[in-house]
Amino acid sequence: xxxxxxxxxxxxxxxxxxxxxxxxxxxxxxxxxxxxxxxxxxxxxxxxxxxxxxxxxxxxxxxxxxxxxxxxxxxxxxxxxxxxxxxxxxxxxxxxxxxxxxxxxxxxxxxxxxxxxxxxxxxxxxxxxxxxxxxxxxxxxxxxxxxxxxxxxxxxxxxxxxxxxxxxxxxxxxxxxxxxxxxxxxxxxxxxxxxxxxxxxxxxxxxxxxxxxxxxxxxxxxxxxxxxxxxxxxxxxxxxxxxxxx
Amino acid sequence: xxxxxxxxxxxxxxxxxxxxxxxxxxxxxxxxxxxxxxxxxxxxxxxxxxxxxxxxxxxxxxxxxxxxxxxxxxxxxxxxxxxxxxxxxxxxxxxxxxxxxxxxxxxxxxxxxxxxxxxxxxxxxxxxxxxxxxxxxxxxxxxxxxxxxxxxxxxxxxxxxxxxxxxxxxxxxxxxxxxxxxxxxxxxxxxxxxxxxxxxxxxxxxxxxxxxxxxxxxxxxxxxxxxxxxxxxxxxxxxxxxxxxxxxxxxxxxxxxxxxxxxxxxxxxxxxxxxxxxxxxxxxxxxxxxxxxxxxxxxxxxxxxxxxxxxxxxxxxxxxxxxxxxxxxxxxxxxxxxxxxxxxxxxxxxxxxxxxxxxxxxxxxxxxxxxxxxxxxxxxxxxxxxxxxxxxxxxxxxxxxxxxxxxxxxxxxxxxxxxxxxxxxxxxxxxxxxxxxxxxxxxxxxxxxxxxxxxxxxxxxxxxxxxxxxxxxxxxxxxxxxxxxxxxxxxxxxxxxxxxxxxxxxxxxxxxxxxxxxxxxxxxxxxxxxxxxxxxxxxxxxxxxxxxxxxxxxxxxxxxxxxxxxxxxxxxxxxxxxxxxxxxxxxxx
Numbered sequence: 001x002x003x004x005x006x007x008x009x010x011x012x013x014x015x016x017x018x019x020x021x022x023x024x025x026x027x028x029x030x031x032x033x034x035x036x037x038x039x040x041x042x043x044x045x046x047x048x049x050x051x052x053x054x055x056x057x058x059x060x061x062x063x064x065x066x067x068x069x070x071x072x073x074x075x076x077x078x079x080x081x082x083x084x085x086x087x088x089x090x091x092x093x094x095x096x097x098x099x100x101x102x103x104x105x106x107x108x109x110x111x112x113x114x115x116x117x118x119x120x121x122x123x124x125x126x127x128x129x130x131x132x133x134x135x136x137x138x139x140x141x142x143x144x145x146x147x148x149x150x151x152x153x154x155x156x157x158x159x160x161x162x163x164x165x166x167x168x169x170x171x172x173x174x175x176x177x178x179x180x181x182x183x184x185x186x187x188x189x190x191x192x193x194x195x196x197x198x199x200x201x202x203x204x205x206x207x208x209x210x211x212x213x214x215x216x217x218x219x220x221x222x223x224x225x226x227x228x229x230x231x232x233x234x235x236x237x238x239x240x241x242x243x244x245x246x
Numbered sequence: 247x248x249x250x251x252x253x254x255x256x257x258x259x260x261x262x263x264x265x266x267x268x269x270x271x272x273x274x275x276x277x278x279x280x281x282x283x284x285x286x287x288x289x290x291x292x293x294x295x296x297x298x299x300x301x302x303x304x305x306x307x308x309x310x311x312x313x314x315x316x317x318x319x320x321x322x323x324x325x326x327x328x329x330x331x332x333x334x335x336x337x338x339x340x341x342x343x344x345x346x347x348x349x350x351x352x353x354x355x356x357x358x359x360x361x362x363x364x365x366x367x368x369x370x371x372x373x374x375x376x377x378x379x380x381x382x383x384x385x386x387x388x389x390x391x392x393x394x395x396x397x398x399x400x401x402x403x404x405x406x407x408x409x410x411x412x413x414x415x416x417x418x419x420x421x422x423x424x425x426x427x428x429x430x431x432x433x434x435x436x437x438x439x440x441x442x443x444x445x446x447x448x449x450x451x452x453x454x455x456x457x458x459x460x461x462x463x464x465x466x467x468x469x470x471x472x473x474x475x476x477x478x479x480x481x482x483x484x485x486x487x488x489x490x491x492x493x494x495x496x497x498x499x500x501x502x503x504x505x506x507x508x509x510x511x512x513x514x515x516x517x518x519x520x521x522x523x524x525x526x527x528x529x530x531x532x533x534x535x536x537x538x539x540x541x542x543x544x545x546x547x548x549x550x551x552x553x554x555x556x557x558x559x560x561x562x563x564x565x566x567x568x569x570x571x572x573x574x575x576x577x578x579x580x581x582x583x584x585x586x587x588x589x590x591x592x593x594x595x596x597x598x599x600x601x602x603x604x605x606x607x608x609x610x611x612x613x614x615x616x617x618x619x620x621x622x623x624x625x626x627x628x629x630x631x632x633x634x635x636x637x638x639x640x641x642x643x644x645x646x647x648x649x650x651x652x653x654x655x656x657x658x659x660x661x662x663x664x665x666x667x668x669x670x671x672x673x674x675x676x677x678x679x680x681x682x683x684x685x686x687x688x689x690x691x692x693x694x695x696x697x698x699x700x701x702x703x704x705x706x707x708x709x710x711x712x713x714x715x716x717x718x719x720x721x722x723x724x725x726x727x728x729x730x731x732x733x734x735x736x737x738x739x740x741x742x743x744x745x746x747x748x749x750x751x752x753x754x755x756x757x758x759x760x761x762x763x764x765x766x767x768x769x770x771x772x773x774x775x776x777x778x779x780x781x782x783x784x785x786x787x788x789x790x791x792x793x794x795x796x797x798x799x800x801x802x803x804x805x806x807x808x809x810x811x812x813x814x815x816x817x818x819x820x821x822x823x824x825x826x827x828x829x830x831x832x833x834x835x
Contacts, residue, residue, distance in 0.1 A: 219300035221485035223612035
């Protein structure tokens with residue numbers, strides 16, 4: 001890594017933390033005020049140059065709307081995914097690529113409802129308490145992301161400054177206060193990465209920007225005459241989603 | 247109350263590779279054949295068309311083509327001291343559902359297992375003595391040898407258009423092929439696939455180290471091909487959407503466009519989809535099956551009488567049906583008696599992830615399911631068991647099956663799981679990392695088995711099947727030993743950073759590992775340690791045959807579909823030429 005790249009990375013990270021602080025502060029007021037809207041969240045972040053234009057965020061705030069999350073929840077989810085995959089000098093963030101909408105649609109649809117989950121439990125037990133593996137609460141998908149107060153999933157509100165005086169967000173998976181919180185985090189991280197890299201038709205990965213960032217060409221995949229000539233050579237193709245091809 | 251239907255001659259339960267092969271092979275008998283498939287009908291068009299099939303979320307992450315565990319699942323525990331809990335979503339393995347079964351969404355790696363795999367007990371003891379076999383290991387021979395099965399391996403390869411390079415034709419070793427394979431009568435029907443950059447690097451490194459790499463035998467056609475049944479294959483697109491997906495090009499061999507349409511041409515064959523078999527019914531002697539009970543898509547219950555019943559569901563599904571039907575004596579680990587559920591085994595993994603500098607460009611997304619370079623120098627008995635400290639070994643390979651980014655964004659160990667540093671690591675490594683993987687054999691043990699769960703039921707009210715399984719010392723040593731070899735190869739390939747895997751003990755049902763579940767209804771020469779005779783016929787109920795990977799006495803360091811397909815041809819021939827002429831036991835018990 002060159003010095004210049006490193007320097008840019010550092011600047012990006014500092015800017016990100018400032019941005020994070022703004023969004024986090026708004027989210028952290030939710031339990032008390034309950035008044036911060038997705039619009040305000042966007043307004044708080046719209047002027048940063050690291051967001052690649054506001055076009056990507058506007059539809060989330062208005063146009064397409066949320067099917068599943070209420071106003072407080074969507075504000076929290078937007079702030080949370082902006083922390084998990086922030087916009088920075090490496091590439092676009094989850095929020096600007098529409099991942100909040102992706103998660104909303106997943107939760108509203110068959111996946112969120114558990115249409116492929118085994119649902120029987122022993123008498124007196126919920127399926128969450130009667131499952132294999134270490135994270136049974138992963139199975140309470142809807143309850144998990146639909147907590148009345150998402151802040152309760154974490155001991156401290158997201159974005160609160162560390163007592164140690166540095167800029168590290170306190171919101172870290174290892175500090176989640178119990179297994180329910182860790183499972184909430186696991187599900188949120190899974191959905192965020194899915195939405196970021198899934199086909200754009202699912203609502204995230206707008207314009208295939210996450211694919212472009214890593215160099216994945218997307219759904220337009222026919223390489224029988226390319227695999228040999230492109231051995232150890234860069235293959236640059238503008239990513240295409242399924243809807244670009246039909 | 248079940249509606250009793252008119253009797254048929256042959257009833258096939260589950261229409262994937264093996265049910266499809268048997269249905270097609272028995273067409274010439276003019277017998278009335280009915281196949282019951284629990285899932286729906288599927289065809290290349292419209293179900294697997296481009297570009298819609300290139301959807302990682304739907305097919306790879308959400309398992310669109312696989313078993314829906316909302317209806318039926320299993321319970322799992324690591325040992326008898328634990329209470330098994332239900333597998334609430336798919337994880338460790340991905341059984342198929344629907345016409346073509348898992349044959350639709352496999353990768354296409356089509357092995358002949360090594361000669362040792364067919365005679366693991368005899369060959370191990372001959373070479374190392376009884377003492378090398380741990381006391382709890384149920385090491386068993388197949389009742390037939392590699393040479394017995396050779397013509398059927400050949401037949402299956404030709405059906406599938408397998409692309410590869412022979413390493414041993416009539417005893418003559420051929421450089422560039424797998425010199426450790428058993429003697430073949432013929433070359434593969436198609437030449438090897440085009441190697442990807444990572445495979446070129448792996449091959450060079452393995453040769454430098456004195457090993458014997460060769461191209462994976464791949465049923466992703468390397469060129470346009472017409473198989474001996476007249477079925478046309480397209481050339482593989484190297485699209486990188488293969489395992490977990492259907493193939494838009496009919497390049498990946500699948501029963502849905504090969505054997506099943508041929509079976510359907512037979513006017514005496516009838517396929518009933520969305521029909522789930524609940525049990526096989528026996529007569530009062532329990533020595534003869536008379537019918538099956540099944541539900542159709544509307545939930546109506548039917549009894550379908552048949553003279554001959556073939557259980558050709560997924561490996562776990564077959565064992566489940568045997569247990570529910572009271573066919574064969576269930577295995578009891580306390581007494582060591584009983585056979586159904588005995589010798590359940592699985593697959594080991596691990597190896598090394600090699601990270602390269604940015605000048606090394608792999609284009610991993612240009613891939614195919616079975617595209618890879620492998621070596622068998624530490625597989626079967628091609629290495630010294632005593633020196634290594636483990637039996638069975640595994641194939642070591644560098645595969646290039648695609649790089650779909652939800653599930654493939656490798657980062658070095660120690661990278662944060664999220665945030666800017668995570669994203670930077672994803673970008674830095676996405677196309678500069680390769681896996682050098684071990685696919686390890688898993689032996690069978692007294693304490694690993696399948697049985698019925700005392701607590702949980704499926705939506706039909708049947709007890710769920712319970713899996714009691716963990717990796718044992720032999721397999722842990724193997725995973726460690728093989729990972730060390732993978733590390734050596736990764737270094738030779740020029741990795742600037744590498745992560746060696748750690749054996750995943752205790753076994754967890756949660757992360758995906760391998761859809762290579764074996765055993766539970768094994769074939770053998772001794773009815774006290776096997777459910778089936780060498781023709782896959784149930785010892786206790788001779789008008790029931792069972793196919794699939796559940797028949798293997800232990801698993802090999804290889805993918806199972808090659809011998810699964812070969813044994814289906816082997817059993818079909820025995821049914822056609824022996825059983826139907828004189829119904830009854832084909833081997834005296």
